[in-house]
Amino acid sequence: MGKRFTCHKIAEGAAEGEVIRSKDEIMFYLVDPDTGVVLEKAHDLEGRSIAGKIIVFPGGKGSSVVQSDGLYQLITKNNGPKAMIIQYPETVLVAGAIIMEIPTVDQLEPDFYAAVKDGDRIRVDADNGYVEILSA
Amino acid sequence: MRLTSQQQDMLAGKHGKGCSLAMKVLVGIGETFNAPRMVPITRAHVALSNQDADIWFAEKMVAGGAHCKVPPTVNPGFCLAYFTEKNRVSKADAACMQRTHDAYKALGAVLSYNCTPYLGSNIPFFKEVVAFSESSATPFVNAVWGARTNRESAQSALCAAITGCVPEYGLLLDEKRYGDILVEVHADMKSHFQYQLLGYMGKKIGPGIPVFVGLGGYVSPEALMNLCAELNTSGAYGMFHIVGVTPEAPTLQDAFGHKQPARTVVITDQDLDDVLHREISDPGDTQIDFALFGCPHCTLAQVKELLSYVDGRKLSVPLWIMTSAFTLDAARKMGLLQALQRVGGDIVPDTCSDQPCWHFLKDRTGVTDSPKLAYYPRKRGLRFVVRDMQTCVEAAVQGAVK
Numbered sequence: 001m002g003k004r005f006t007c008h009k010i011a012e013g014a015a016e017g018e019v020i021r022s023k024d025e026i027m028f029y030l031v032d033p034d035t036g037v038v039l040e041k042a043h044d045l046e047g048r049s050i051a052g053k054i055i056v057f058p059g060g061k062g063s064s065v066v067q068s069d070g071l072y073q074l075i076t077k078n079n080g081p082k083a084m085i086i087q088y089p090e091t092v093l094v095a096g097a098i099i100m101e102i103p104t105v106d107q108l109e110p111d112f113y114a115a116v117k118d119g120d121r122i123r124v125d126a127d128n129g130y131v132e133i134l135s136a
Numbered sequence: 137m138r139l140t141s142q143q144q145d146m147l148a149g150k151h152g153k154g155c156s157l158a159m160k161v162l163v164g165i166g167e168t169f170n171a172p173r174m175v176p177i178t179r180a181h182v183a184l185s186n187q188d189a190d191i192w193f194a195e196k197m198v199a200g201g202a203h204c205k206v207p208p209t210v211n212p213g214f215c216l217a218y219f220t221e222k223n224r225v226s227k228a229d230a231a232c233m234q235r236t237h238d239a240y241k242a243l244g245a246v247l248s249y250n251c252t253p254y255l256g257s258n259i260p261f262f263k264e265v266v267a268f269s270e271s272s273a274t275p276f277v278n279a280v281w282g283a284r285t286n287r288e289s290a291q292s293a294l295c296a297a298i299t300g301c302v303p304e305y306g307l308l309l310d311e312k313r314y315g316d317i318l319v320e321v322h323a324d325m326k327s328h329f330q331y332q333l334l335g336y337m338g339k340k341i342g343p344g345i346p347v348f349v350g351l352g353g354y355v356s357p358e359a360l361m362n363l364c365a366e367l368n369t370s371g372a373y374g375m376f377h378i379v380g381v382t383p384e385a386p387t388l389q390d391a392f393g394h395k396q397p398a399r400t401v402v403i404t405d406q407d408l409d410d411v412l413h414r415e416i417s418d419p420g421d422t423q424i425d426f427a428l429f430g431c432p433h434c435t436l437a438q439v440k441e442l443l444s445y446v447d448g449r450k451l452s453v454p455l456w457i458m459t460s461a462f463t464l465d466a467a468r469k470m471g472l473l474q475a476l477q478r479v480g481g482d483i484v485p486d487t488c489s490d491q492p493c494w495h496f497l498k499d500r501t502g503v504t505d506s507p508k509l510a511y512y513p514r515k516r517g518l519r520f521v522v523r524d525m526q527t528c529v530e531a532a533v534q535g536a537v538k
Binding site: 030 | 161164165167168169183184185187188189190192193211269270271274286287288289290291292293295306338339343368369370371372374414415490511512514515
């Protein structure tokens with residue numbers, strides 16, 4: 001069994017997948033729905049794909065409208081994130097995660113952020129309140 | 137969360153499926169933020185967008201029999217009459233806008249199609265509890281009017297309008313409204329354009345509630361509107377204070393709730409210049425194809441300001457100002473619309489820059505004074521050089537921008 005960390009549920013569900021970390025907040029509208037590649041100029045993830053990944057990032061930013069549309073477009077094209085782990089929940093992203101049914105959690109300990117790396121396989125279980133690093 | 141029996145009935149579906157879904161979303165948000173209960177709202181603004189997720193969710197609510205208990209004002213999509221008459225939209229895009237219109241009409245919304253309700257159609261009172269989505273609207277009603285809303289998404293604001301309540305957390309509570317970041321502005325804030333750039337400093341300011349000092353004694357509505365819009369383009373800000381200007385910040389101590397700021401950020405002219413050239417604007421020294429203003433919707437004062445820069449000269453490229461139907465009506469009565477049309481410009485009501493009606497400008501380069509306007513339509517292939525309004529108007533006259 002990998003190392004487990006407790007967390008707090010935002011949107012229900014569970015998922016397993018590969019981690020992609022972003023130092024910057026994310027605006028999902030500026031992610032290409034056909035590829036999952038981040039389009040935003042000067043963004044930490046510019047040119048990289050979030051499709052099918054578990055994103056570890058500070059939180060959402062930007063428009064109260066197109067954030068949800070960005071997530072909706074990604075999900076209807078099967079290029080959405082599998083789960084989201086955030087540090088600073090804000091209502092726009094929280095509402096989007098609940099409505100679009102993307103497992104989402106917050107309140108991970110600093111230990112988790114020290115341990116988790118790009119490419120790690122992890123499991124996010126929002127319903128049971130834990131995140132597990134399966135393989136580094 | 138503790139729900140009243142009426143709220144429990146809503147959640148259980150006794151008021152229809154739409155109302156039940158709305159309550160489920162609000163309870164989910166409330167549980168995320170540990171809200172103890174729901175509180176009633178008396179106003180709402182829904183950031184309608186005429187985009188797929190917006191139509192999907194609004195129609196789902198209509199199909200579920202939902203109707204707004206608190207009729208919300210709504211954001212612009214695009215003006216069907218204007219763009220179909222000019223043959224600028226496909227049948228499919230026109231059909232989408234019609235569906236959006238029909239859905240919000242069925243939900244009982246106020247069809248204001250304007251993104252600056254806080255300057256006209258929907259102004260809350262001090263301490264009034266409301267649910268406002270839309271980038272510039274949320275911080276404006278919190279910071280400038282002293283009303284209370286969280287940074288609602290278009291969907292959560294619609295859920296609040298339908299149920300008439302919101303979970304009580306965050307910016308609804310006195311102690312969560314104090315600032316925690318001191319932002320010392322050393323830049324020369326000479327016009328409302330500098331406030332666009334200041335708002336775009338979200339990466340440098342970081343998450344929290346900024347308290348601005350150094351902005352002088354009077355900040356115009358246009359400057360505040362721009363600051364609000366750009367804060368929520370570069371970041372996610374529901375609230376800020378300007379010491380000596382906004383009502384909850386008569387002094388620095390009041391703004392911080394008599395606590396020390398968590399950090400201090402200094403903004404200089406160099407910072408504003410860097411963010412403009414590195415992150416916001418395409419390179420200058422180029423021919424341009426058009427000029428577009430009104431993100432957020434221009435005020436009547438901005439329409440007049442723009443015309444003063446035109447000064448009766450013929451424009452080399454098309455120029456559009458987006459605004460509310462109300463401002464357009466006043467501009468027509470005042471002869472401003474006719475003056476702009478004579479030189480080759482126009483005023484467009486009910487319309488947002490991030491809409492399919494502008495697809496005829498794909499792969500062209502325009503000028504605008506709004507970083508937000510340049511940011512979102514990037515996805516639609518529109519390119520922008522961003523400059524202050526006077527430089528943009530000069531570019532529209534000359535056909536090229538410095």
